[in-house]
Amino acid sequence: MKTAREPERTCVGCRERSPKRSLLRIAATPSGEILVDPRGRTPGRGAYVHRDAACVAAAFARGGALWRALRAQASTDAAARLRHEMERELQA
Numbered sequence: 090m091k092t093a094r095e096p097e098r099t100c101v102g103c104r105e106r107s108p109k110r111s112l113l114r115i116a117a118t119p120s121g122e123i124l125v126d127p128r129g130r131t132p133g134r135g136a137y138v139h140r141d142a143a144c145v146a147a148a149f150a151r152g153g154a155l156w157r158a159l160r161a162q163a164s165t166d167a168a169a170r171l172r173h174e175m176e177r178e179l180q181a
């Protein structure tokens with residue numbers, strides 16, 4: 090018998106798979122913006138990261154697994170803003 094499974098996504102920080110709803114989504118919109126998307130409703134390519142400071146740090150480390158997952162690049166300023174927003178979500 091087939092069991093209904095929750096959709097899973099890979100965390101770009103630690104590379105482990107987790108249920109989608111436990112991860113924080115980052116979206117690269119068709120207009121080129123990169124946004125934190127806590128509700129998972131922003132159109133565009135998404136990347137997922139655990140709501141964990143270590144995973145957020147890892148997503149930005151070593152050239153940025155986050156940018157590879159989104160197939161996007163951000164300026165240093167935009168990256169710093171995004172990281173700040175992600176860190177704020179961790180405390181929400």
Ligand SMILES: [Zn+2]
Binds near residue numbers: 101102104105139144
């Ligand atoms: Zn993780």
